[in-house]
């Protein structure tokens with residue numbers, strides 16, 4: 269007897285209510301589950317926290333046969349399996365942390381029909397033992413979590429993901445394949461479809477506009493960042509937060525600074541409640557596993573309100589009441605930023621995402637990218653292509669830091685959602701740009717002079733030297749190279765160094781200049797360079813008159829610093 273699609277949809281909804289206790293599907297879930305139950309491959313591109321797991325968990329209960337979930341993070345598998353079992357979905361996992369006997373026990377449980385949902389690390393798929401099991405099992409659905417890991421063009425490429433397509437092809441009866449990710453630009457989407465061999469998939473992309481998030485950007489000197497963060501944490505000591513840092517060392521140092529400074533700040537401000545102790549724990553991949561697990565557990569159970577982490581933290585962490593995410597450094601791409609910042613406010617309550625950045629973040633990111641580890645599976649040419657693509661991702665991230673437009677809209681456009689933000693023409697969650705006024709300064713002379721200096725220096729020096737020459741620096745290496753004889757030497761001695769640097773950087777973003785990648789970045793002319801010699805050339809720099817770095821969640825009206 270065949271069941272009609274209406275009946276299947278009704279069963280899916282009944283399963284949602286019975287097992288999960290939720291009244292209705294969220295956007296995208298219904299369509300994805302419908303397609304899977306119909307036997308169609310799917311690609312679900314939905315932001316973190318939007319409920320992707322349910323899209324394979326519900327089919328696992330309704331399909332005849334096993335659902336295999338391929339998931340990259342072994343450390344989270346146990347939690348996922350415990351969570352599923354708790355609500356009555358018979359689940360188990362197979363990964364490298366188990367002994368052979370333990371793995372055999374799981375296979376036996378699956379064969380006896382006692383498991384509907386089996387989580388597997390991608391590395392396992394390549395083992396003979398798993399393949400033997402899989403070829404004899406009745407597999408209805410293969411769900412690939414964090415599917416963007418299959419793409420070289422994404423952030424989190426994992427070579428073990430390359431074997432998934434072959435694994436699926438080697439199965440005697442091809443199951444339905446469902447891929448899920450929170451971060452996929454057009455390019456990555458295409459890669460997922462081709463690398464996993466999805467057949468005419470139903471592609472569902474849902475609301476990237478998280479209307480409960482307030483986006484804030486703040487340009488701060490490296491030293492000021494820690495103080496700003498401590499102040500913010502002191503003002504929000506009873507809220508849960510995540511701070512992302514670029515390096516392991518930074519996470520430890522910053523956690524220590526917070527644990528020292530915040531109690532002092534709170535004592536000084538007569539805070540009504542004492543600070544929890546400790547306030548912050550560090551988390552990174554270099555910590556011993558036990559310490560890492562403890563940090564994660566303490567944070568998830570609200571024993572400590574704050575985790576200071578590298579990007580190793582967070583994939584798959586289900587903590588809904590994170591009220592703020594602060595980035596201590598600029599991430600390498602909008603995808604990475606959106607995924608990490610998106611861990612705030614999963615419960616739909618207003619939450620704040622603050623990005624602290626400065627010019628040296630950009631330099632560091634460029635350097636990391638150019639000296640990044642080689643991928644031995646790729647040819648030299650392909651590696652250069654990947655590098656070029658990553659530079660492009662980084663440029664979009666820099667664009668986010670510099671834009672004066674609505675940050676919600678910047679983000680949704682980036683992810684390929686056309687038009688306005690989810691809620692119409694204005695920025696519902698709020699962002700600092702929409703809350704700010706901007707003042708513009710005419711910097712035409714500065715820009716024109718910078719351009720002339722680049723010419724004088726024969727497009728052979730980096731930005732530091734250019735600024736030094738323009739400001740008439742008497743530094744030894746300027747004089748030794750005879751740079752004090754070029755016509756533009758000292759031509760901007762009357763302009764503050766920081767302004768010269770900011771204008772130069774803005775000229776790079778706007779395409780008048782470009783910075784070559786490499787160990788010693790050199791400033792050269794960009795595509796629009798010729799415009800600067802036009803007598804009518806007019807150039808403005810926008811600076812933000814922003815609300816004060818807010819102690820309150822949502823600044824009510826912009827004030828000038």
Ligand code: ADP
Nearest residue numbers: 290292293294315316317318319320321322586
């Ligand atoms: P993702 O994998 O997309 O990051 P999860 O699957 O972990 O998100 O879901 C995030 C949270 O949303 C979980 O707590 C989950 O139980 C909840 N959730 C999922 N679907 C629904 C729904 N239809 N109604 C209410 N809550 C939901």
